[in-house]
Amino acid sequence: MQIFKGLKQFTVSGINQLSFKASIDKVLFDFSKREPSIHENIECISYHIPKTAGTSLRLSLDHAYHANSVHGAYKESGAKELSRGDNIWLPNKTKVIHGHFRTHVNHYQYFPNAKHIVWVRDPIERAWSLLGHLLAVKPNTPHFNLLKSRYIDKGILNKAKLFQCVVKDVELSNQFFVYHSYFKQISIDKFNFVGSMHNMNNDFTRLSDVLGKTLIVENQNRRTSAKDLPTEAKRLEKFFANEYEIVASYLNK
Known part of the structure; x- marks a missing residue:
C-alpha cells in the first residue's frame, strides 16, 4: 500500500499523469530498490525558479515535446532528490525534466546529453x-x-x-x-540558455534555436x-x- 500511495503522490505532484505501463514500471522499480540508470535520452533540464515564467515555459515544452515526454519534478516527484544530487526514476519516454530543483554537478553525470536552461526575473x-x-x-x-x-x-x-x-x-x-542557492553548484554562466521574463518573446525565439524546437509563448502568468x-x-x-x-x-x- 505504501508503494501505491507514493505513486499517487508522484503522479499528482509531477503534473502529468503516468500511463498505465509507466505506473506499473514505477511500482516495480520502487519494489526492486534498484539504482536509476544514466538517462542518456534526456535532452533538456529546465530549472524552474518560482515566479519566473514557469507556466509559460511548461506549456511551451509540452507542445514542443508532447506532454508525456516532459516530467514535472516537484515535491514528491524528484525535486528533493535532484536538489541534493541524487538520481531519479523517470518514465521511458521522458525527454525533458522541468521543476523546482536546485542545480547540482551530478546532473552532468546522470543526464550527460541534456542542455541546461533557466529563466530569471528582476x-x-x-x-x-x-x-x-x-x-x-x-x-x-x-x-x-x-x-x-x-x-x-x-x-x-x-x-x-x-x-x-x-x-x-x-x-x-x-x-x-533564491538565486545564490539555485546556482550554487552550477553557476549561471555555465547554462546553455538563460532567459529573461522581461524579454520573453525574443528569448523564446532564442531558446527555440538552442533546443532545435519551435517554442511559442503559450501564457504569461505574471x-x-x-x-x-x-x-x-x-x-x-x-x-x-x-x-x-x-x-x-x-x-x-
Whole structure:
C-alpha cells in the first residue's frame, strides 16, 4: 500500500499523469530498490525558479515535446532528490525534466546529453510576486504559517509593509533570496540558455534555436510587473545586492 500511495503522490505532484505501463514500471522499480540508470535520452533540464515564467515555459515544452515526454519534478516527484544530487526514476519516454530543483554537478553525470536552461526575473519583482502568491493561496506550509503568526496575525496586513518585514526577517527571507542557492553548484554562466521574463518573446525565439524546437509563448502568468511595485519595495534594493550580482547581466530590462 505504501508503494501505491507514493505513486499517487508522484503522479499528482509531477503534473502529468503516468500511463498505465509507466505506473506499473514505477511500482516495480520502487519494489526492486534498484539504482536509476544514466538517462542518456534526456535532452533538456529546465530549472524552474518560482515566479519566473514557469507556466509559460511548461506549456511551451509540452507542445514542443508532447506532454508525456516532459516530467514535472516537484515535491514528491524528484525535486528533493535532484536538489541534493541524487538520481531519479523517470518514465521511458521522458525527454525533458522541468521543476523546482536546485542545480547540482551530478546532473552532468546522470543526464550527460541534456542542455541546461533557466529563466530569471528582476529579484525585487520576483520576490514581490512570490509574496502576492503566498497571500493569495495561503498554503499550509511552515514558511507561510510563520509569516502569518509573526506578522499577519499581529495586524500587519498591508502588502508593502509585509514585504519589508519578510525581506529583513532571516527566517522568512530564504524563499525571497533564491538565486545564490539555485546556482550554487552550477553557476549561471555555465547554462546553455538563460532567459529573461522581461524579454520573453525574443528569448523564446532564442531558446527555440538552442533546443532545435519551435517554442511559442503559450501564457504569461505574471502576478505582478515592475509598474505594480510600490516605492517602499523599490527602496529595499540594497537587500537584494547579492541577487542582482548573479542575474543583472541577464535581465535585458
